[in-house]
Amino acid sequence: MSNILLTCAGRRTSLLRLFQSAARERGARVIAADNNALAPTLYLADKGFKLPRVASSEYIGELLKLTERENVSLIVPTIDTELRVMAENAELFATRGCTSLISAPGLIHVTSDKWLTARAAIEAGIRTPRSWLPESVDKRDLPERIFLKPRDGSASQHAYAVSKAQLHEVLPLVPNPIIQEELGGQEMTVDALLDLGGRPIHYVPRKRIRTLAGESIEGVTIEDDSLRAWLAGVLEFVSALGGRGPITLQAFLTEDGPVLTEINARFGGGFPLTYAAGGHYPEWILRNLGGEALQSCFGSYKAGLYMTRYSVEHFTDEPLWT
Numbered sequence: 001m002s003n004i005l006l007t008c009a010g011r012r013t014s015l016l017r018l019f020q021s022a023a024r025e026r027g028a029r030v031i032a033a034d035n036n037a038l039a040p041t042l043y044l045a046d047k048g049f050k051l052p053r054v055a056s057s058e059y060i061g062e063l064l065k066l067t068e069r070e071n072v073s074l075i076v077p078t079i080d081t082e083l084r085v086m087a088e089n090a091e092l093f094a095t096r097g098c099t100s101l102i103s104a105p106g107l108i109h110v111t112s113d114k115w116l117t118a119r120a121a122i123e124a125g126i127r128t129p130r131s132w133l134p135e136s137v138d139k140r141d142l143p144e145r146i147f148l149k150p151r152d153g154s155a156s157q158h159a160y161a162v163s164k165a166q167l168h169e170v171l172p173l174v175p176n177p178i179i180q181e182e183l184g185g186q187e188m189t190v191d192a193l194l195d196l197g198g199r200p201i202h203y204v205p206r207k208r209i210r211t212l213a214g215e216s217i218e219g220v221t222i223e224d225d226s227l228r229a230w231l232a233g234v235l236e237f238v239s240a241l242g243g244r245g246p247i248t249l250q251a252f253l254t255e256d257g258p259v260l261t262e263i264n265a266r267f268g269g270g271f272p273l274t275y276a277a278g279g280h281y282p283e284w285i286l287r288n289l290g291g292e293a294l295q296s297c298f299g300s301y302k303a304g305l306y307m308t309r310y311s312v313e314h315f316t317d318e319p320l321w322t
Helices: 013-024 040-044 059-069 080-088 090-094 105-111 114-123 164-173 228-241 271-276 281-289
Strands: 003-006 030-034 048-050 072-076 145-150 160-163 177-181 186-194 200-212 215-221 245-254 257-264 306-308
Touching: 003 013, 013 030, 013 040, 013 271, 013 281, 030 040, 040 048, 059 072, 059 090, 072 281, 080 090, 080 105, 105 114, 105 228, 105 257, 114 177, 114 228, 114 257, 145 164, 160 164, 186 228, 186 281, 200 228, 200 271, 200 281, 215 271, 228 245, 228 257, 271 281, 271 306
Parallel strands: 003 030, 003 072, 030 048
Antiparallel strands: 145 160, 145 177, 186 200, 186 245, 200 215, 215 306, 245 257
16 A cells, blocks of 8 residues: 555644554555654654645645645544644545545534534433523523633634633633533543545543643543443444544533533543554555445453553754744
């Protein structure tokens, strides 16, 4: 097969290595691209490349040149800010024989906005936090404890758990805000995979024990006995919206059952735990890309597996570029 490219690769070194393991069995390379010359994944990839920032008008053109020059057959986006542009241009790459591992634009449009996510989930009968927009909320309708965050935010930036009385004090600190009820219970992350046709294949639910900058650095996989029907329903909902490839769900396990809070159409930062528990998504994706039909295997993973992670240094006399 041809080569694989991780875009906006940053610090996704573990994801890179998992794709390298699957690709090398097929005689393929895994290359990486970023705008930062010191992005660590560039130095562990089979080759590292510079791309413009995603917001640049030159981004797609330069990415096209790179994929053609390096014989890339699969692009793996890694961060939220590139999902929309990759989804909108997926067909452009497909006509050149390159698959973008990205959901349909409709799903990206909904899931990149927490208000739209909540509205769509409610219509599908999936419980989400009670939500309000600042311009239309009546403060008397709010619970005593609320959660403020950007509608289009990520990595837990500008997120605040506050009392109703603090609303007007904290609201100016949050760009493009949404107001939601503060949920009780344990927060849960679910790594899931849909095949390239959108059929749900697998999931691994896990608890984030400790996070750093919104990414799990300690976690544990959990049993799905009480979650299987709920997860199946959520993944069918995601599929109907145009979900393809890796999906990361966020939810709270409340006394009244799971409450869905976010859908991210990419690999989560804690995915290595899911891989270690049996979710070998890079291998399965390459098999599917090669024409093999994947079989759904819900519940096939190891529960009770813990992860702890640490930083590893890489030294170089010269950055890849200056």
